Amino acid sequence: MPTDQYLQGQLAKFLVRTQAITALCILLALAGLDFFFPTNYHLQAGIHGISSISALVLGTYLTHRAYALIRGVHINFHSLRYWLMGATAINFLGALSGNWIYMRYRGQDGPKDWILANVPAFHNYLMEFKEFVSLFPFPLMLAGSFILFYYGDAIRERRDLTQLVGILILLAWLFLLLGFVAGLTLAKLRFV
Amino acid sequence: MSEFQSPEEQSKLESTEQETLFSGPAIAATVSLLLGFYTLMITHHISRLSKEMDKFIHSYGYWIPGSTGVGPDGSIGSYAGKEALALLVWGLSWTIFHLLWRKQDISVRGWLPIFLGGLLLVSLAFIHPIIDPFILLLIDVFG
Numbered sequence: 001m002p003t004d005q006y007l008q009g010q011l012a013k014f015l016v017r018t019q020a021i022t023a024l025c026i027l028l029a030l031a032g033l034d035f036f037f038p039t040n041y042h043l044q045a046g047i048h049g050i051s052s053i054s055a056l057v058l059g060t061y062l063t064h065r066a067y068a069l070i071r072g073v074h075i076n077f078h079s080l081r082y083w084l085m086g087a088t089a090i091n092f093l094g095a096l097s098g099n100w101i102y103m104r105y106r107g108q109d110g111p112k113d114w115i116l117a118n119v120p121a122f123h124n125y126l127m128e129f130k131e132f133v134s135l136f137p138f139p140l141m142l143a144g145s146f147i148l149f150y151y152g153d154a155i156r157e158r159r160d161l162t163q164l165v166g167i168l169i170l171l172a173w174l175f176l177l178l179g180f181v182a183g184l185t186l187a188k189l190r191f192v
Numbered sequence: 193m194s195e196f197q198s199p200e201e202q203s204k205l206e207s208t209e210q211e212t213l214f215s216g217p218a219i220a221a222t223v224s225l226l227l228g229f230y231t232l233m234i235t236h237h238i239s240r241l242s243k244e245m246d247k248f249i250h251s252y253g254y255w256i257p258g259s260t261g262v263g264p265d266g267s268i269g270s271y272a273g274k275e276a277l278a279l280l281v282w283g284l285s286w287t288i289f290h291l292l293w294r295k296q297d298i299s300v301r302g303w304l305p306i307f308l309g310g311l312l313l314v315s316l317a318f319i320h321p322i323i324d325p326f327i328l329l330l331i332d333v334f335g
Contacts, residue, residue: 040264099268099275103258107266129318131271132232139225139282147218158213160300164222167304171311 027053041104041192048097049187055094056180058087059137059173066173069166072159081148084169088141091172095138098183102131104192111190122189126182134179137172144168215300216293222307223289228282229314235274236318237327249273252280 031049035042062083068075105111105127115123144165148155155161239249246269253259253272261267317323 099256099258099271102268102271103261103266104264105266106269107264108262109264110266125320128236128320132236132318133315135232135275135278136229139228143218143221143225146221150217151213154213158215161213161215161218164218164300164304167308168222175315 024057027057037191039192041101044097044101044104045187045192048094048101048183051090051094051097052180052183055087055090055137056173056176058083058090059141059169059176062087062169063173066166066169069162069169072162075156075162077148077153077155081145084141084145084148084165087172088138088145091138091141091176095135098131098134101192105186111186111192114190115186119189122186127186130179130182130186133175134183136175137179140168140172140175144172212297214293214295214297216296216298217290218300219298219303220286220289220293222303224282224286226307226310226314227285228278229311231278231281232274233314233317235277237323239270239274240327241331246270249277252276 028050031046031053034049035046037045039045065075065080065083069080112123112127115127147161147165147168151158151161155165235249239246250259250270250273253268253270253274253276256268256272256276258268259272260269
């Protein structure tokens, strides 16, 4: 490979990584700054926000791996297993912290009371949908992780099973995005 | 049949069996999560029927921290019971189906459309304006 081409390749790799890290840090600030909001519930808000954004970013990254699984091209299953397991753990944290912040959402003079008094449809339709579908990504990702660990590298022989894992990842991402947008909308409407 | 097989044939059969991947465990993992989601949906709508039903569903989740309480800190209320029952159905059905199907090959391509259709239906059933007419119809029919 000519030296120029090699250097340009290295530069592109460096820029791709820098872009990804910068995007992640800036996106995390979206929820990380919640820690400094003037509310008694800044800890719940910050942890739920950080875990939700991390879950969405990880889930989005995994969709790229999912397409490789669905197409049936060469996959590093060892790495994928651990990425998916990590995403499953972050999703669990997202659901757990979601439960924690949901307490205040329903608390006296909390967001639920305000929303019901002013724009009830946002609670009756959006929140009643969001609080349940936000629980979906964790079991979907756990099932995907289980399948990858249970079958090991031998799963290469079964395209139908690798495709199933790819579809589980895509589904988890879809519900993550739905939950994220709904959650962010509700937080914008009335913060805890 | 095996008493007529030579040791070579037997060991060949055994190694083929070891290498065979059964799709049963993967199907069990996905069937059970769908059952868990349906439990969430059904318990949610049961809890909406009356205060007594809400309390009944809630009671299954009393063990979950934050499930009860009033004041500004609030509580997750009957959501705890819905989660607890969904966890129970998910965990139990996963264990049972895994044990039943661990040596069975079930068509993944046949299961996928059912799985995706089931997920779409359960998601739509959480949108109140869509599901409420059906619930009212069920109440009318069954009292």
